[in-house]
Amino acid sequence: MEIPLGARFQPFDYDVLKFLFNFVTGRSCVDDEALIHQEDVFGEKEPWELVPSGKKMAYFLTRLKKKAKSMKGSRVQRTVGRKMKGKKPGTWHGQDIGKAVADEHGRFLMGYKRSFLYKNKSEAEQDGKWLLKEFYLSETMIRRVRAEFPIVEERADFVLCRIERKKKDDDEDDDNDEEDDEITLEQGGTNNNLSEAIVSVPVPWIHYWHRRIT
Template sequence: MDSHDCPLLPVGVRFKPTDPQLLQYLHWKIHGQPYFKRAVLDCDLYGEMEPWEIWLRFGGIDGEHLYFFTKLKRSTNNSGRLSAHINRKVGLANGTWSGENSASPIFATKTDNTIIGYCKRFRYENVQLPERHGEWIMHEYSLHQDSIQQAVDLDYVLCRFKKNERLKRKLQKDLEEQQHSKRRMTT
């Protein structure tokens, strides 16, 4: 049975982790330690599936988040060597995850200023599909260098993935304004 064939969490349980808790899950993943696998799933968010296909496959619910481990994909340079640049293309329709900010540090606690990782916000962009452009938001969590020593697999990040509700509200507001303007013009 695939993970998308059964509910992610038992009925009545909500997964609302803090940023430091998400980094703990990532730490467990890259160090090969056990974790609750139905809370954070494996999915290639930089692969051939479109964001809406991922959302449907894993039972996304509007207003809530899905959490995934995904591997970063490094681009290659002209000599065929891996570069520092990360390829964030998604799907087969020329979409990409576009960074909206620089990585924000995540601290161990409110009183401990030790940086344990970073969070960066991305938005799905695809000008060829204007109805989908900006429809998805993803926060990508990565560990600080000090936390990845002796890791089994360094290329993983943890992503929090959701529909962009703000865009949905903006589109609804724009539609209502257009209808209101048309009514004024006809009267």
């Protein structure tokens, strides 16, 4: 899908999680995949190699990599870049513990968003200059759809990441999401117990993603 001249692709947090839900359950559509690509964000490519030239940011589906000694735990490998003699790979350093994201009506928990900062002393010009936002579905969401969509078993460890170059005036959490922050739990979602509320919401509540092109 081509974005009209003068427009930009800027989905809300809950839109990003809707797309991830559709992908995990095997229901993503071609137009969505033209704007969000599958890529190994925690592989050999540096962030500036992942974001297309001339673009300020890019969205990627990627599979989390558990560390060898913690296959049953929650520790994830977040190194990035090629291992070369005399040069260490970079690392995505966590900036927060994650922010809960509700649906557009504030009724129930969809997932979470975590912030990371690129750190690499071997790349002085790039060190601390890139941001990563990692979106992932809640465990309640995954459990609810696992029986209905068998493909979830092989896609449950996928997350959706947004990578962007840090602006000069950015602080630790420049989300560029002034509007969508209004529906997160931290900003006063209408239901104080969204993890339970999702149980009463039928699975088909998510339809194919309707983008907001602004």
